Amino acid sequence: MTRVLVPSGVLGLGFDGPALMRGAQMKPDIIAIDGGSTDSGPFYLGTGTSKYSRAASKSEWRQILQARALAGVPLVIGSCGTCGTDSAVDWMYKITTELAAELGQTLKIARLYSSQDTAKMQAALAKDRIAPLMPNLPIDHDLLSDCSHIVALAGAEQINAALATGADIVLAGRTTDTASIAALPLARGDHAGAVWHGAKVAECGALCSTNPTSGVILVDFDATGFEVQPLATGAACTPHSVSAHMLYENSDPFILYEPGGHLDVRNARYKALDSACVRGDGAKWVVAPRYTVKLEGARMVGYQTTILALLRDAHYVRNAQAWADKLHAFLTARITERMALGPQDYTLEFRLIGANATLGSLENRQAQPVEIGVLGIITARDAAMADEIGRMINPFVLHYPLTEDEELPTFGFPYSPAQSDRGALYEFCLNHVLELDSPMDAFRLVVDEVGP
Amino acid sequence: MRLADKVVKVRSKNAGPFWVTIDVFCGAPDVLAAVSAQLPAERVAALYQQPVETLKRFEIPDIFALKFSLPRPVVQGSRDDRDMHGAQYAVLLAELELDD
Numbered sequence: 001m002t003r004v005l006v007p008s009g010v011l012g013l014g015f016d017g018p019a020l021m022r023g024a025q026m027k028p029d030i031i032a033i034d035g036g037s038t039d040s041g042p043f044y045l046g047t048g049t050s051k052y053s054r055a056a057s058k059s060e061w062r063q064i065l066q067a068r069a070l071a072g073v074p075l076v077i078g079s080c081g082t083c084g085t086d087s088a089v090d091w092m093y094k095i096t097t098e099l100a101a102e103l104g105q106t107l108k109i110a111r112l113y114s115s116q117d118t119a120k121m122q123a124a125l126a127k128d129r130i131a132p133l134m135p136n137l138p139i140d141h142d143l144l145s146d147c148s149h150i151v152a153l154a155g156a157e158q159i160n161a162a163l164a165t166g167a168d169i170v171l172a173g174r175t176t177d178t179a180s181i182a183a184l185p186l187a188r189g190d191h192a193g194a195v196w197h198g199a200k201v202a203e204c205g206a207l208c209s210t211n212p213t214s215g216v217i218l219v220d221f222d223a224t225g226f227e228v229q230p231l232a233t234g235a236a237c238t239p240h241s242v243s244a245h246m247l248y249e250n251s252d253p254f255i256l257y258e259p260g261g262h263l264d265v266r267n268a269r270y271k272a273l274d275s276a277c278v279r280g281d282g283a284k285w286v287v288a289p290r291y292t293v294k295l296e297g298a299r300m301v302g303y304q305t306t307i308l309a310l311l312r313d314a315h316y317v318r319n320a321q322a323w324a325d326k327l328h329a330f331l332t333a334r335i336t337e338r339m340a341l342g343p344q345d346y347t348l349e350f351r352l353i354g355a356n357a358t359l360g361s362l363e364n365r366q367a368q369p370v371e372i373g374v375l376g377i378i379t380a381r382d383a384a385m386a387d388e389i390g391r392m393i394n395p396f397v398l399h400y401p402l403t404e405d406e407e408l409p410t411f412g413f414p415y416s417p418a419q420s421d422r423g424a425l426y427e428f429c430l431n432h433v434l435e436l437d438s439p440m441d442a443f444r445l446v447v448d449e450v451g452p
Numbered sequence: 453m454r455l456a457d458k459v460v461k462v463r464s465k466n467a468g469p470f471w472v473t474i475d476v477f478c479g480a481p482d483v484l485a486a487v488s489a490q491l492p493a494e495r496v497a498a499l500y501q502q503p504v505e506t507l508k509r510f511e512i513p514d515i516f517a518l519k520f521s522l523p524r525p526v527v528q529g530s531r532d533d534r535d536m537h538g539a540q541y542a543v544l545l546a547e548l549e550l551d552d
Binding site (some may be wrong): 038039040041042043134135137240243244247248249250251252253254270296301302347351357358359360361362364365379425426427428431 | 465466467468469470471473475477499500501506508510512514515517519521523525527528529530531532534535536537540541543544547
């Protein structure tokens, strides 16, 4: 049997501190937490940086290090610093070394690196060792060169390699959401289907319970199943809250792909053991014929400048789309004339907040709003061009009239300068798996000891 | 009557950067049966202006839920994306008019 304490769905989002300390005293075998996701968008992988503030991450990590010292067991964090690049692992390492000194703890730390070398990825592609997932995105030698960062998602095998070093703390680069929870129970021989199933249930912390923001949960894995309970006072896991979590952020509610195989929960059963604890069993782990890890990559695709204007005059609110279309046509000609730029250099888009900014062409409702926010988005080849276009369009976004024969209107600008330079725009551009002969082939381990 | 008025919850979220998934929690078996009959894959695909061939439809009778997953009409965070977390896609389905 293996007991895993999960402080929260992600480091940086907060958790119930007393519940975590209670959990540390309930003899867990390991503490595991996730540090990242693609869910906040491509910027973090594109830049190799964390979404969460350093102060919030350090404050929470301090509490978790204290809980770990109390429990005297290993601590694993997967997908360090949101994106799990090597730079994000090192960011987390620096925070950990500061805390080790501040808390007077001597710690053996294993860093598991997930970033991929461009040339090695190009060689793998040439040898047909990179295969597409659905939807099938185009891939070639140059696309791999364009990626500012490529990471491979570590699974249980790589986390176990890091744990096998005897580390107190494993700081892992990009990892599947479930692997840092699943690793130790698998190594100890608990039921593989139940392990992956329980790990999926627990990967978002207390999201599988009736009090999602409380964070802390405890999962026991054994020879046939898993048992999960939240540790915050008043929170409960129910068969419904646990089984419903299989749907969360998962395109298939019954099948979950992991490095080396997939989880199948079609025959899973859930039973309430008491008012707060649920037992699950019946899930199956199916080993894949080839060992593959998923790849993620982000590339820079331009630089953005935005401008926001407010239409409150009822006549302009009523005719906002026609106004925006007319303004767009006018500005396109103006930018060509004054800057000699065309569609290969930049795009300009106006989104009407209050009309259809959220759903765009999918929107099927119409209503008369009180006001409209006009969000102008310029995406250009370089930052100076985006900034310059922003300056060029500024007076027209402020004053452009709907008709020729009216007095010059002036719309609302909420701040000065009206334009905001957003910097580089990144996009996710890999949806592929990489085949490996041995799980550690695409990953690296660095182990050292830090302390006061 | 709108779907949202018949069921407990309609929610959506990214399932990775390339998929969006929409969950409909019906709360009871009779509601699931009634709602499911009116939400064939074709109708949901049309609502999201996507081909039915790539839409995945699931019924999860144990928790009286329906689930639809489709490749994101625009990739998460790309230039044309409007909803980074994909949580607003659910609104279209929630507001869909169904027979009583």
